[in-house]
Amino acid sequence: MVMFEKPTDEVAELLPETEAHIDSVIERYRDYVNPGLAKLMQFAGFADVEVEAQGCVITTASGQRYLDFVGGYGVFSVGHRHPRVVAAVHEQLDRMPLSSRTFFNEVQARLAEELAHIAPPGVRYSFFCNSGAEAVEAALKLARKATGKTGFVSTEGSFHGKTLGALAVTGREKYRKPFEPLMPGTTFVPFNDLDAAIRAVNSDTAAIIIEPIQGEGGIHPAAPGYLKGLREICDERGILLIADEVQTGLGRTGAMFAVEHDGVSPDILTLAKALGGGVMPIGVCMGTAAVWERVFEENPLVHTSTFGGNPLACAAGLAAIEVTKQERLCERATARGEQLMAGLREVQATMPEALTAVRGRGLMIGAEFAVKDVAELTINGMSRRGIIAAYTLNNPKVIRFEPPLIVTEAQIAEAVDAFRESVTEAAAMLEGMEE
Ligand SMILES: Cc1ncc(COP(=O)(O)O)c(C=O)c1O
Known part of the structure; x- marks a missing residue:
């Protein structure tokens, strides 16, 4: 199993050449791919450059290792580079x-x-x-x-x-x-x-x-x-x-x-x-x-x-x-899906007003928020905690969980912890702004 390390979120710790490399890639996106998309990705907390991937883990230019809970929206069912x-x-x-x-x-x-x-x-x-x-x-x-x-x-x-x-x-x-x-x-x-x-x-x-x-x-x-x-x-x-x-x-x-x-x-x-x-x-x-x-x-x-x-x-x-x-991935999707669903529902029970629903089947699970901003901040918080999450394209109030089907019990537990902390943090942040 690839060991997972939490990213530090300390851009200042990066070597200057690494930082310059990341900036240059983002700049090229801004100048030659899609300026709005570049802004959106940065805002979502993904201002880094992917370098390599294996199993459920993606490594970026800054040396951070992320657990992939988006799974390419269903692409990486057997994991990265099986x-x-x-x-x-x-x-x-x-x-x-x-x-x-x-x-x-x-x-x-x-x-x-x-x-x-x-x-x-x-x-x-x-x-x-x-x-x-x-x-x-x-x-x-x-x-x-x-x-x-x-x-x-x-x-x-x-x-x-x-x-x-x-x-x-x-x-x-x-x-x-x-x-x-x-x-x-x-x-x-x-x-x-x-x-x-x-x-x-x-x-x-x-x-x-x-x-x-x-x-x-x-x-x-x-x-x-x-x-x-x-x-x-x-x-x-x-x-x-x-x-x-x-x-x-x-x-x-x-x-x-x-x-x-x-x-x-x-x-x-x-x-x-x-x-x-x-x-x-x-x-x-x-x-x-x-x-x-x-x-x-x-x-x-x-x-x-x-x-x-x-x-x-x-x-x-x-x-x-x-x-x-x-690798019996159907059975594994069912078992790990039940674990993930139970973990997310536990979080939901502690804040039912903010987190209105958790639903899905196997390892295709969505968590719906009352307010879009809480979902956005949660995604950002999860990325700071080393978990890649994303909202669904037609419904930004829903964070989707579609990790590779080879995801382990420990990795699911890690993601649920990050989700709990991020939702709590996001809800508190918004409450603070409203006061
Ligand atoms: C159900 C469904 N159909 C079609 C598509 C389009 O696939 P693609 O992005 O490969 O064109 C998607 C992409 O998310 C999808 O989820």
Whole structure:
């Protein structure tokens, strides 16, 4: 186990050359990447430069070691630089990193087969791409082609990506508005409201798209029976169910796929983040034989991607699945998730006014605050205590906990302690300011 040391928060202790290096990287972000983002990251307490990572620990240029409780929003399920994934990628790199796209590629074929084995029943074929949003784009196109219809029902607070199609079904106006008009025909309904979904489906609806646990919306798990209900609506109305498991997929919630908790099989399933084993970017849009027939039979090239299914990413994907199975990461996510949930709920019990809810499944847990500022100060406090945390994109009142699934009992305890101290400190700070 990598030993964890608390950072000191004493920038003055840094060697001048280290400080100058950090400043120069931040300056380049300000000058050449995104000035507002640079400011935001500094304000959140992340004015440092990442240098290397291993397991659950990220080391920065200033020599601080942080426990990663954001986990790349679901990317680092097997941890950072898992030796099995790194070895598989190295081996592939030495042979053939990218596909000629003329011959058959064995690694892609094996990953597709492996995915079909672990996917919910009936979900069989894979279209490979490079990110979550691309997987969602594929899902939307496939649903349209398979049904001959164009509309979608999505949920308020949902997050499906920021490319134009994925954005059109993302339930946050703040991100959609500046880019309108988007793809028309999406109806947004409240999450976990089955009646609203029933009312929203019309003769032009191609599919309902749903996250089994809304991630960026603030870690909202589907209520019991909700996904089953959606499945029934889809069957009755002859439309498709798209499960967006970009963030929940591959063990995060205590099952390979979160829809398994409800015994539901979608027609189309998207997966990305964790599939790259924390080493490579990869996305995949999977679907049933019925969907594939209707989409690809006429023209197998109707949807393609140059880099999609490249051997390097597929080698990482195969290793990620192998590690998830061999190291029993679903069971570990459940056990460590229960520990984390219990710890956070204990903190909540001591300050129920400030901390209004703790919810989630497996190692996808959110803590909701009454006031956004307390959440922000808590994130900052946790970073000073050596724990990386972040809020959810569509709901800044919620701090998310998505550590690697290999996280240890001691590391969870460490994070809960840091959370307790940081919330207490943040609440006191704000009270002091109000007086
Ligand atoms: C459920 C879900 N779908 C899609 C996406 C978009 O993925 P990407 O950022 O890889 O495009 C995300 C990203 O957070 C997500 O959580």
